[in-house]
Amino acid sequence: MRDFPSCFGENGVQIADASSSSGASLATTTTNSTTNKIAQNLVICVYQCRLHSTSCFIITITWTKNLMGQGLCAEINDLSNQSLCKLEIKPSLFSKRRGLKTSKMGSKSINIFWDLSCAKFASSPEPIEGFYFAISINQELILLLGDMEKEVYKKMNYAISHSPNTVFISKREHIFGKKVYATTAQFCGKGQVHDILIECDSISSTSEPCLLIRIDGKMVMQVKQLQWKFRGNYTILVDGLPVEVYWDVHSWFFGKLTGNAVFLFQTCLSAEKLWGSGHQSVFSWSGSLIKDCGQSQGFGFSLVLCAWKNE
Structure with a gap:
């Protein structure tokens, strides 16, 4: 410059x-x-999330919106850009507004929890309140979005000893x-x-x-x-x-x-x-x-x- x-x-x-x-x-x-x-109505959020064992992950959350409704795509990558897990909820009247996805990647057990059934939105496809979206790896919470923390901890059904180590990158x-x-x-x-x-x-x-x-x-x-x-x-x-x-x-x-x-x-x-x-x-x-x-x-x-x- x-x-x-x-x-x-x-x-x-x-x-x-x-x-x-x-x-x-x-x-x-x-x-x-x-x-x-x-042009598409979308918001892409990227987070760096770290386990307390020092393992680091990049999580990309894409919020979308069209005439059929709200959509969501979440992808978990390691620092070598290898995809560990992906969740996609397409904009549809029949999409699951709440749920749990569990997957295994080597020694890693990945759980994704979400509840958008009461989410409130403004002009953006990204919700502003009344929702949660959470990811845990090996029973350690690494990402928590939304304003319903108590519901997340209850849903996970195990003790949370630390708050997520998350940095909002972009x-x-x-x-x-x-x-x-x-x-x-x-x-x-x-x-x-x-x-x-x-x-x-x-x-x-x-x-x-x-x-x-x-x-x-x-x-x-x-x-x-x-x-x-x-x-x-x-x-x-x-x-x-x-x-x-x-x-x-x-x-x-x-x-x-x-x-x-x-x-x-x-x-x-x-x-x-x-x-x-x-x-x-x-x-x-x-x-x-x-x-x-x-x-x-x-x-x-x-x-x-x-x-x-x-x-």
Whole structure:
């Protein structure tokens, strides 16, 4: 990133109680390879989960939604990317809304518990309350999602001596709108869940489009003359942590009708590590992130948003 000249610079904006940050430079990236595909309403969450015996796993949870209902896919991989277990609940009126799946992989006994029968949803296919989803390996709980912990412990029917050792690595989500796109994200550990609002509009009827990003209602980023600055990066602070924001809205202006913009919020890994390999898209990068995070103690959280325009 330091090899590219800075095209514009503005002060960073702080959320919470840390000092302000600065610096923004134009990032180069290739056009998103999925512009010709039909947008799907989905959220992909990736977790690093560790047994207290130090064994480590990467768990990918995909929440989907269509006219038939909610869907869920969960896959457990080891750090060599070998799949240990997979659960798929397709969006259907007849899908099991609660259940238990047990499988064996070598010496590992894997149990997956879920109950979505009373789950509540907002606009996202990811439930917000009234559910649980849990995974245990060799009778040790490694992942627990939802707000029904007591029901999980009762269902598992054995003592829980430790809370799950889980790190939320990344979230990838498709969001939809005409000029405004909204989602939520938790950038660190058990920190605050923040509301993220992305707006693309003209400042006046005669001016060029402008990109605004707000977190918890506070404007943290503004990019004017967006048709000229359709790719770039900018640093903000959230919960006292530096968060690098990358955007690529080229497809909104110059792509096909099915094109989408891509936004990346990254809390830890440096810009050089993310983009130093040259012309690399967010999507080609995101797959390698999972592998890198599984081998690193210093990884942060990443949020990748695919923003589709509803004309």
